[in-house]
Amino acid sequence: MHTDPARNTWRFALTARLLHWIVAVLIVCQLGLGWTMMTMEDDPGAGALFDLHKSVGLMVFVLVAVRLGWRLAHPPAPLPASVAPWERTLANLVEWTLYACLVAMPLTGYLGASHQKHPPAFFGLPLPAWAAPDHDLAERFFGIHAVIAWLFAALIVAHVAGALKHALIDRDGVFRRMSLGRKARGEPGRQ
Ligand code: HEM
Numbered sequence: 213m214h215t216d217p218a219r220n221t222w223r224f225a226l227t228a229r230l231l232h233w234i235v236a237v238l239i240v241c242q243l244g245l246g247w248t249m250m251t252m253e254d255d256p257g258a259g260a261l262f263d264l265h266k267s268v269g270l271m272v273f274v275l276v277a278v279r280l281g282w283r284l285a286h287p288p289a290p291l292p293a294s295v296a297p298w299e300r301t302l303a304n305l306v307e308w309t310l311y312a313c314l315v316a317m318p319l320t321g322y323l324g325a326s327h328q329k330h331p332p333a334f335f336g337l338p339l340p341a342w343a344a345p346d347h348d349l350a351e352r353f354f355g356i357h358a359v360i361a362w363l364f365a366a367l368i369v370a371h372v373a374g375a376l377k378h379a380l381i382d383r384d385g386v387f388r389r390m391s392l393g394r395k396a397r398g399e400p401g402r403q
Pocket of ligand 1: 239243244246247250262270272273317318321357361
C-alpha cells in the first residue's frame with residue numbers, strides 16, 4: 213500500500229473510484245425517477261418509467277454487490293491524523309449506513325415488485341416468478357422502500373457535505389482519495 217501521511221494524498225484504487233461514481237449517479241437518478249413516477253402513477257407511459265426504475269435498480273444491486281466485495285477485500289488506508297475523532301466516527305457511521313441503504317433499497321424494491329401480479333423484468337428480460345401475487349405484502353415492502361428512500365437522501369446530503377468540507381475548507385486531500393481527477397505531481401500511486 214502506497215501512502216504518504218505527510219501529504220494525505222493516497223487514493224482508492226481506480227476500480228473502487230469508478231464503482232463509487234457510477235453507483236452515485238445511478239442512485240441520484242433512481243431517487244429522482246422513483247419520486248417522479250409516483251406522481252404520475254396512472255398516466256399513460258408511467259409503466260415504462262416503473263420498468264426502467266426496476267431494471268436500473270437491479271443493475272445497482274449487482275454493482276453494489278461487486279462494490280461491497282471489493283471494499284471488504286481492499287480496506288482503504290486510514291484517514292489522516294488531522295481528521296478529528298468525532299469526524300472519523302461520524303464519517304464511518306454515515307458510510308456504513310449508506311452501504312446498508314444501498315443494499316436495502318434494491319432489496320425491498322425487488323421483494324415488493326416480486327409480489328405484484330407481473331414479476332419484474334430486467335430491461336425486458338423476464339425474471340423468474342418465485343412469489344405468489346400478494347398486494348398487501350407488496351405494499352408493505354414498498355412502504356419500507358419509501359421510508360428508506362428519505363433516510364438515504366438525508367445520508368447522501370450529509371456525505372456530500374462532508375466531502376465538500378474536505379475539498380473546500382480542510383483541503384486535506386481526503387476528497388481526492390475518491391476523485392477521478394488525475395494524480396497531482398509527486399503524489400504517490402494508488403493504495
Ligand atoms: C437501487 C436503488 C433504488 C432506489 C434509490 C429507489 C428509489 C425509489 C423511490 C424514491 C421510490 C418512490 C417511493 C415513494 O415515494 O413512495 C421508489 C418506488 C418504487 N420502487 Fe424503487 N428504488 C430502487 C430500487 C428498486 C428496485 C430494484 C425495484 C424493483 C425491482 C424498485 C421498485 C420500485 C417500485 C415498484 C416503486 C413504486 C412503489 C409503489 O408503487 O408504492 N425499486 N423507489
